[in-house]
Amino acid sequence: MTRHDARISEVPSTYRLRLPGPTEVPERVRQAIARPVVNHRGPEFRAELARAEELLQPILGTANRILFFACSGTGMMEAALANIVSPGAALLVVAHGQFGERFAAIGRSLPAKVDVLEVPWGEAVDPAVIEARLRETEYRAVVLIHNESSTGVVSDLVAIGAVLRDHPALLVVDSVSGLGGVEMRQDEWGVDIVVSASQKALMCPPGLGLASVSAKAWRVINRDDRVGSFYWDFRRALAAAEKAETAFTAPVGLVGGLCEALAMIHEEGLPNVLERHRRLAAALRAGGTALGFGVFGSAPLLSSTVVVFTLPARSDGTQIDGGQIVRDLYDRHRTVIAGARNRLSGRVIRIGTMGAFGQGTILTDLAQLEGSLIRLGCPVTPGAGLLAANAALATGC
Known part of the structure; x- marks a missing residue:
């Protein structure tokens, strides 16, 4: 041995x-993941992916298409920014914990100007401060963590979304550790991009990322001035989603497990x-x-x-x-x-x-x-x- x-x-x-996170995976979900692997372009998987999207939409509080990627939560954070950033575009990243700082580091790795709104760890993000910063600078997006798992603090997306709703800047939110355990009403609250992952309140192993994108965000994503990406390209992912597929090879077993986990949430x-x-x-x-x-x-x-x-x-x-x-x-x-x-x-x-x-x-x-x-x-x-x-x-x- x-x-x-x-x-x-x-x-x-x-x-x-x-x-x-990662969290314990229920036996029902483990059994679903262990089912035979099917063709990731075949009818069985397309039906399962469509089912996962249908079950996720009410948890996200959205009517948007859901985009799926084989990646961690950090991958989805990068995807969110890579799809909206253009050279020289400014981002306002709210850092009230470790993962806000990670968002800022990801933004700096792209050709974007990153301004960081530092909030003492453990304190609330003040929407009025965000509003004041928006008056001073033209930002492509305000970027923040919904549920900051390093500090146990939740951002008030109702109030922050109200600030951004009629503003050209997008509201980009990481809800990796929140989705499924902390309320999310994306459409109602005016959140433009929500990214999350499988391994926390969604009760699956790591490896499956997801994004929900508003119409306002799509108008930015479809512009020609953005940096763009190959693997992370939301436009390519949306085209695949229209066929109930993913743009690239999906973690087939994890999607099956996610369907089972989401079924458990809806049964409760x-x-x-x-x-x-x-x-x-x-x-x-x-x-x-x-x-x-x-x-x-x-x-x-x-x-x-x-x-x-x-x-x-x-x-x-x-x-x-x-x-x-x-x-x-x-x-x-x-x-x-x-x-x-x-x-x-x-x-x-x-x-x-x-x-x-x-x-x-x-x-x-x-x-x-x-x-x-x-x-x-x-x-x-x-x-x-x-x-x-x-x-x-x-x-x-």
């Missing part, structure tokens, strides 16, 4: 994937899915606070798909490091949560509250966090986290 084979055999049945009912995410994330925050964690940030709109905690101190007053909790939970329980690999490194832990999870998932998280804090020497009232979470659940948070 090779070293790699040995590693695969070591993954125990107790392994718990509690990251803010989208309003119920969104409320479950909100309620359980709030319960986890309540339980974590009772254990001595702090909730990161001061923004009024907190994520339903990721909970970000600041760390308590030990009994002797010394501060623990987030990485210590991440390692302890993995070593003790094979539970995988996230720290931070950015300016918040060591200062926070992040736990995914997205996809196929329920009340028992959250209570297990809190029981394991309590044990970890005790082992790390933090003062904890035994059972306080579970008590607080159950109280929050009983009252509907």
Whole structure:
């Protein structure tokens, strides 16, 4: 047996994937992915792709065609900008976390002028500031993250969309960690391009990206002055979508899995899915606070798909490091949560509250966090986290 084979055999049945993406894939979805691979230009796959589009549209809140790509969420971020940028065009990128900074870096890699609206991490994006910047500079687009999984903050797309609705600038939004767990009403809110990916609240493995594009954005995309792209070309993708195909080879199994995951969302009912995410994330925050964690940030709109905690101190007053909790939970329980690999490194832990999870998932998280804090020497009232979470659940948070 090779070293790699040995590693695969070591993954125990107790392994718990509690990251803010990728997330645990339900058995129904895994079985769908495991079905025989079909011709990516054949009638079986065309029917499945059309079904995926039909089931995604109400989750996105749009009547737009959905464009599919074999890629990660970052690929879709690049695609969104590559299709609208022309040499010298200006982008206003809102950076209120790690992925806003990534959007800015992608913009700089293109022949565009990138202005960054820096927002302190954990604080809300102020639509009035965006409006003021639009009066000062002619921007091709305002670019931002819907659900910033590095901080647990949600952008107010209702208010920001209202600012852009009658303005020539486009509103380009990454909802990779939001879609399916945080409400999205693209058409109603005036969002011009939404990009997302399969591996978070959509309950699939990584590898499938998607985009929904407004009529306003298509008018820019169809202009001759844009930089353009070959693989990421939305015009080529739309032409393929009109035939219920993808422009290039699709991850056939992932599309089948996505159809199953979307069917699960619609069986539960989208309003119920969104409320479950909100309620359980709030319960986890309540339980974590009772254990001595702090909730990161001061923004009024907190994520339903990721909970970000600041760390308590030990009994002797010394501060623990987030990485210590991440390692302890993995070593003790094979539970995988996230720290931070950015300016918040060591200062926070992040736990995914997205996809196929329920009340028992959250209570297990809190029981394991309590044990970890005790082992790390933090003062904890035994059972306080579970008590607080159950109280929050009983009252509907």
